[in-house]
Amino acid sequence: MAGEGIAGRTLWRLTGKDVLTFLQGLVTNDVLPLGRGPGLVWTGFLTPQGKYLADFFVIRREGDDDSFLIDIPEPLAASTLKRLTMYRLRADVQIAPADGLHVTRGTGPAPAGALPDPRAPSLGWRAYGPDTGGPAVTDWAALRVAAGVPEYPDDLLPDDSYILEMGFERLNGVNFRKGCYVGQEVTARMKHKTELRKGLRQVRLDGPSAPGTPVMAGDRVVGRLGTVAGDRALAYLRHDQAEGPLLAGSSGVFPE
Template sequence: MMTQIAALTDRAVLRIGGGEARPFLQGLLTNDVDALAPDKPLWAGLLSPQGKYLFDMILFDTGDTILADVPAARAPDLLKRLTMYKLRKDVTVAASDLKVFAAWDGESDAPYDPRLPGLGRRWMAESADTTATLADYIAHRLSLGVPDSDDYPVDRLMWLESNAVELNGVSFTKGCYVGQENTARMHHRDKLRKRLLPVLLTADPQEERSLRAGDREAGELISHHGGHGVALMRVEQAGEPLTLGGAAVTIEWPSWLGAGPRAE
């Protein structure tokens, strides 16, 4: 099978350098930046003090600097936020001209996507020979049930509701970071009541976003591409018959998420 290689044109790259770059990020992000290595990228979130999603990024270690693969539409806001946080630390944050690429269904020397190996390999470069489109990559990602940055409601989604535990986006053994208290409490004490789940649509939702289980609201459609979508669901209702605007909707519970809604 020919390797599929796509330029992820919805992503941008920030370059984070300086002598204190690693401890700076370690004190901000949900994952253990000390574990970052050239062959081991990390997915991490930057949260509000209340533990709600603000930004996410995939970090790459180049040896002398850290590159952050981020959603392009929000890269300027993230750059401003990191610049605000760094104060007088020996840290530099700047936009990069590098582009983000992904490869799947074949061979590549790049590291695996840290969220799920099935997503394929991921890297940054000035250019690459592509054999697929961004739409092809999105279809591949959705076939695995993995949400992405555009699926995370800003300042509404708790980080664990993004499936951060299952997709390797959080460390419960590192030191403090912004939003840690509520994230840790949710993990250790609370049952996760909502999470992002992949859904299969049987009709074009138009402007409809409310998923229903009978006469009860069960979730919110966040995004969709063709018949596949991502919804923020109440887990207790994910196993019930669901509709969106009167049309049937099916939860496509992914294998990486465990046994299914009745096991929650």
């Protein structure tokens, strides 16, 4: 089955004998299973203070025994790759554009070599190859909202978002048994020692509104809208204050 193309993504190839151990010490998820065979891992990359910098997929394709791909939002690629290069030191890791490769996706029968999206079954599969894919016919925003899956830039904000508040644990984006990584101490403390007072919620809207619109409870800002898909949206809300009538602009907001 032909896949749909994805705008705004870029692919990079990582080669060298230290790729997986290098990434393992930097990102939120466990990438070492990719050393055993093809797979797709979604992970976050954080500041030392535990705030989101980027999220991306790490991919090992069938037949790629000595290289891995990173599938990342294009606007985040330059800054992320600069940081990865800074951390590389003497590790045997080379990073270069994956020229000639594209990412496609779909929700129907998966073509050979495609890999399931690890965030949610409803998001189907992703494939990496020379095919640029066809036009998008699936309402991917609606699928993400229904599954509670955030994305940059509407939901995930660099130097601002905390991944546990944005659902990374539920969506298989963080591993608490893998050992240290950048931002691990803050993330672990949020997991084990605090009750999250803010987080991502699915909401219903009774009128039009746009991502980034503040959510108001009276004269108090209690959150902001993220991805909007028709009359459904994701919203980042303060759990203890998002009560009573809520408005985003002139539209009512109803947590679900």
